[in-house]
Amino acid sequence: MAERRADSVTVNCETRGNAVILSPVGDVDLTASPVLRQELKRVQGKRPARLVVDLTLVPYMDSSGVATLVEAMQIARKNGTRMVLCALADRVRSIFEIARLDTVFVIVATSDAAMTA
Amino acid sequence: MSAIPSTAPGSAGPPEVSIEIMSNPLYLSGARELVAAVARRLGFPDESCGQIALAVDEAICNVIRHGYDRAADKPIWIHLWPLGTVKQENSCGCAAGGGCGDGNHAVEALKIVIEDEAKQVDPAQIKSRNLEDVRPGGLGVHIIRAVMDEVTYERREKTGMRLTMIKRRVHAGAEEVGNG
Numbered sequence: 416m417a418e419r420r421a422d423s424v425t426v427n428c429e430t431r432g433n434a435v436i437l438s439p440v441g442d443v444d445l446t447a448s449p450v451l452r453q454e455l456k457r458v459q460g461k462r463p464a465r466l467v468v469d470l471t472l473v474p475y476m477d478s479s480g481v482a483t484l485v486e487a488m489q490i491a492r493k494n495g496t497r498m499v500l501c502a503l504a505d506r507v508r509s510i511f512e513i514a515r516l517d518t519v520f521v522i523v524a525t526s527d528a529a530m531t532a
Numbered sequence: 533m534s535a536i537p538s539t540a541p542g543s544a545g546p547p548e549v550s551i552e553i554m555s556n557p558l559y560l561s562g563a564r565e566l567v568a569a570v571a572r573r574l575g576f577p578d579e580s581c582g583q584i585a586l587a588v589d590e591a592i593c594n595v596i597r598h599g600y601d602r603a604a605d606k607p608i609w610i611h612l613w614p615l616g617t618v619k620q621e622n623s624c625g626c627a628a629g630g631g632c633g634d635g636n637h638a639v640e641a642l643k644i645v646i647e648d649e650a651k652q653v654d655p656a657q658i659k660s661r662n663l664e665d666v667r668p669g670g671l672g673v674h675i676i677r678a679v680m681d682e683v684t685y686e687r688r689e690k691t692g693m694r695l696t697m698i699k700r701r702v703h704a705g706a707e708e709v710g711n712g
Binding site: 423442444445446475477478479481482483485486489506509510513514515516519 | 557558560561582583585586589590593596597663666667668669671672674675678679
């Protein structure tokens with residue numbers, strides 16, 4: 416019997432100077448959050464100076480995705496990594512606002528802005 | 533899987549939409565997209581449809597994680613009741629069915645009931661956590677209460693829990709009722 420894929424997200428990774436840019440593609444929900452979490456942990460193990468999470472291609476995120484990013488932010492702070500979120504869709508931004516995390520994270524409009532924020 | 537009553541307490545008649553899913557996160561997207569699509573068809577604006585989808589997603593996640601301790605083979609039922617008038621599609625004569633904007637297809641509110649056979653807990657203990665404490669997790673109940681207009685948790689008669697949520701529709705030119 417073929418294994419059913421439980422994850423629905425892919426995470427692209429790019430290194431630009433001393434920054435690592437992670438770009439998840441797809442809905443980040445309870446199914447997909449472990450995939451993003453694993454990738455964040457892998458990248459954070461290298462202790463980059465800057466970690467950008469580009470959410471351009473994330474149309475939907477639930478609290479499991481938010482929790483994953485909160486955990487990553489806490490690790491980033493411990494490691495001295497500057498973590499920035501960028502390009503949030505309105506639906507994704509609203510969950511950060513509901514959770515009152517929009518002022519806790521550094522959130523900018525574009526990936527270019529995230530390189531200097 | 534055991535059957536559940538087709539009419540939840542306090543509901544006038546059986547639900548107009550019911551689905552049963554296994555407690556596998558794989559089916560989260562299907563459940564939330566179905567509910568959002570129904571809400572859209574009933575005249576809810578896009579923002580409300582997104583909020584309804586989010587609330588359903590968070591509610592199911594809580595059942596899976598806390599109710600069933602992540603067991604993926606347990607039942608979850610989702611029922612929808614449009615509240616108010618739902619006229620037949622195209623009764624106004626418009627071609628698109630629901631897109632005419634005359635309100636014929638729109639309902640006043642959408643009631644969503646999510647039931648399970650998970651362990652029962654005291655509904656009074658299901659609370660939002662302190663958001664000042666920035667940490668991963670524990671946001672689901674807060675989000676549900678923030679985006680829906682009415683939220684009630686209760687024990688089912690024999691086993692499991694029932695969550696009833698109501699989202700009122702925003703009328704054109706009127707302030708939305710509630711905090712959603």
